[in-house]
């Protein structure tokens with residue numbers, strides 16, 4: 001086995017190369033990454049190498065051999081499949097690693113994200129919903145030093161940036177959200193999809209699933225005439241219909 005292949009071949013289903021393939025398939029069947037859209041990157045916790053799904057490969061057919069592997073220090077490719085181009089999201093993923101200390105980033109073309117980007121202006125907001133508690137507040141408990149999640153009584157806010165002709169052109173607006181929303185773990189791209197990151201892939205997956213659930217719920221509330229960020233007990237004032 002060549003040294004390049006040892007980077008991607010492992011019997012461990014939790015190895016980044018295997019996990020990316022498993023998750024790409026799962027996200028394809030969730031309708032989040034069809035038509036080769038979307039992408040995933042995982043930082044190997046042991047080597048700190050960045051594992052990246054390539055551009056143009058059908059997500060449900062992704063194999064470890066299709067993946068790019070990047071050195072986190074030099075940003076040189078340690079492994080680059082000849083058949084494929086790196087994902088256009090790569091600079092955005094690297095920005096999340098470097099500026100947000102991410103351990104993994106998920107990018108989907110979720111229809112819930114796209115519709116929410118048409119309903120909301122510069123910020124997606126939803127309040128007082130149990131599932132909000134899955135999302136980190138960005139604050140840390142001063143005693144345990146563990147991250148504190150949002151509470152049921154909080155409002156989740158996710159910035160929405162405008163789409164560009166090419167994915168890598170989103171980089172300036174992504175950097176701006178890092179400054180304007182230092183606690184966010186996600187950015188919605190209007191008429192495009194969403195980027196979600198976390199300290200490890202398990203967390204990023206939970207955040208992505210919870211946010212997608214909340215975006216779907218917000219769309220349903222909006223259809224009923226209920227503002228997704230309305231206060232507890234105020235929903236009846238807004239209910240559409242008789």
Ligand SMILES: [Zn+2]
Pocket residue numbers: 037038107108109167192193
């Ligand atoms: Zn995309």
